[in-house]
Amino acid sequence: MKPRPADIRCLVLAFALTLAPLVARSATATELLGNYAQQSGRPAAAARGQALFTSQHGRDWSCASCHGATPVRPGQHAATGKPIGALAPAANAERFTDPAKVEKWFRRNCNDVLGRECAPAEKADVLAWLITLNP
Amino acid sequence: MKHAPSSPRISRRAAARRWLALLAAAGTVIAAHADDIGRGVPLPPNYQHECGACHLAYPPGLLPAASWQRLMANLPRHFGTDASLDAATGPAIANWLTANAGTYKKAREAPPQDRISHADWFVREHRELGSAVWQRPAVKSASNCAACHTRAADGRFGEHDIRIPQ
Numbered sequence: 001m002k003p004r005p006a007d008i009r010c011l012v013l014a015f016a017l018t019l020a021p022l023v024a025r026s027a028t029a030t031e032l033l034g035n036y037a038q039q040s041g042r043p044a045a046a047a048r049g050q051a052l053f054t055s056q057h058g059r060d061w062s063c064a065s066c067h068g069a070t071p072v073r074p075g076q077h078a079a080t081g082k083p084i085g086a087l088a089p090a091a092n093a094e095r096f097t098d099p100a101k102v103e104k105w106f107r108r109n110c111n112d113v114l115g116r117e118c119a120p121a122e123k124a125d126v127l128a129w130l131i132t133l134n135p
Numbered sequence: 136m137k138h139a140p141s142s143p144r145i146s147r148r149a150a151a152r153r154w155l156a157l158l159a160a161a162g163t164v165i166a167a168h169a170d171d172i173g174r175g176v177p178l179p180p181n182y183q184h185e186c187g188a189c190h191l192a193y194p195p196g197l198l199p200a201a202s203w204q205r206l207m208a209n210l211p212r213h214f215g216t217d218a219s220l221d222a223a224t225g226p227a228i229a230n231w232l233t234a235n236a237g238t239y240k241k242a243r244e245a246p247p248q249d250r251i252s253h254a255d256w257f258v259r260e261h262r263e264l265g266s267a268v269w270q271r272p273a274v275k276s277a278s279n280c281a282a283c284h285t286r287a288a289d290g291r292f293g294e295h296d297i298r299i300p301q
Contacts, residue, residue: 079205079215081275081282104221111217 008079027097029089032125040121052122063126072135088133096127106126138223151219175290176235182228185220191280194290200236207232212251252277264299273300 037044053063064071065078071087086092096102110118118126145153176195183192195203207229210218220228237243246254261277269277280287288298 077189079276079278081273081279082188082190084188108217108219111211112228 016035026097027099029127031129032056032096032099033124033131035099036124038119040119040124042121044121044124044128046125046129049127051131053126057111059115061113063109063113070095070133071130072133084104085108086135088130088135089131090131091135096130179231180288181224182231185224185228189216189218191277191287193280195232195235196237197242197251197254198237198249199242199245200233202245203232203236205249206247228279250278268299271300 025106033044053067054069058061061078067075067087068083072091074086075084076082077084085094087095089095106118106123110116137156162198178187178194198206198275206213207225210225212273219225241256242254244255246257251257266273274282280292283297283299284292285298286292
C-alpha cells in the first residue's frame with residue numbers, strides 16, 4: 001500500500017524532532033566566535049588571540065604548553081604527556097562544535113594559565129586566531 | 136566371586152603428578168593475572184571522556200575509595216590544575232569510583248597524596264626501571280601509564296603488553 005502524504009509528513013516530523021536536540025547542540029567555530037564577540041562588545045582580533053595563547057601569564061603554563069604554539073598538530077599534556085588532538089578547527093573537525101564543552105575547557109584552562117576566567121573578548125580573540133590556522 | 140576391575144587404578148605417583156600439573160596450571164593463571172589489577176571493570180563513557188582527557192582514565196581499582204573521594208572533592212586543585220566538572224557529572228563519577236574502588240591488598244591503603252605512582256606496590260613494580268626512564272620525552276611522567284603499557288586503556292598492565300620507548 002502506498003504511504004499517504006500525511007504518513008510521510010508525520011515520519012519526517014518525528015525524524016526531525018528526534019534529531020533536533022543533536023542539531024541544536026552542534027555549532028561551528030565561526031558561530032561561537034560571533035557569540036563571544038557580541039558578548040564582548042568589540043570586534044575580535046586574531047593577533048591579540050595569538051599573543052594571549054602563546055604567552056605565560058604569571059604562571060608555569062601558556063596555552064601553547066599543551067596545545068603547541070601553532071596548534072594544527074596534536075599536542076601533548078605538559079605534565080602527563082597524554083596526546084591532545086589538534087585544536088585548530090581546520091585541523092580537527094570536532095573542535096568548537098559543542099558550546100558546553102568549549103565553555104568547560106575555557107573555564108578550566110584559563111584558570112590554569114591566567115588564574116581566572118577568560119573574558120568573552122579574550123575567548124573571541126583566541127577563536128579568531130585559531131580559525132586562521134591551516135594544517 | 137571375582138569382580139571385574141571397574142577402572143584402572145592409577146599409581147600414587149601418577150596421582151601426585153596430576154595434582155602438581157593442576158597446581159602449576161592454576162599458579163600460572165593466577166600469576167598471569169596478578170598484574171591485571173585494573174582489568175574487569177568497564178569504564179563508563181562519562182569517566183573516559185572527562186577523566187581520560189589529560190591522562191589515562193585510571194582503572195578505579197588502583198586506589199581505595201578514600202583516595203577517590205578526596206580527589207573528587209578537590210578537582211579545581213587537581214595536582215596543580217583545574218579539573219573541575221559540572222554539578223551533575225562530578226557526583227555521578229565520584230559515586231562510580233567509590234563503588235569500584237580497590238579493596239584488596241594492593242589498593243587498600245591510600246598512597247601519599249593519593250597518587251597511584253606513589254603507592255608502595257607501584258614503586259616496587261617499577262623499581263627496576265631507574266629514574267632516567269621517567270625523563271624520556273616519550274614517557275615524561277609516571278602518570279603516563281600508556282607510554283609503556285600498551286593496553287592500559289583496557290585495564291591491562293601485564294608484562295606481555297609492555298614496550299618501553301626510547
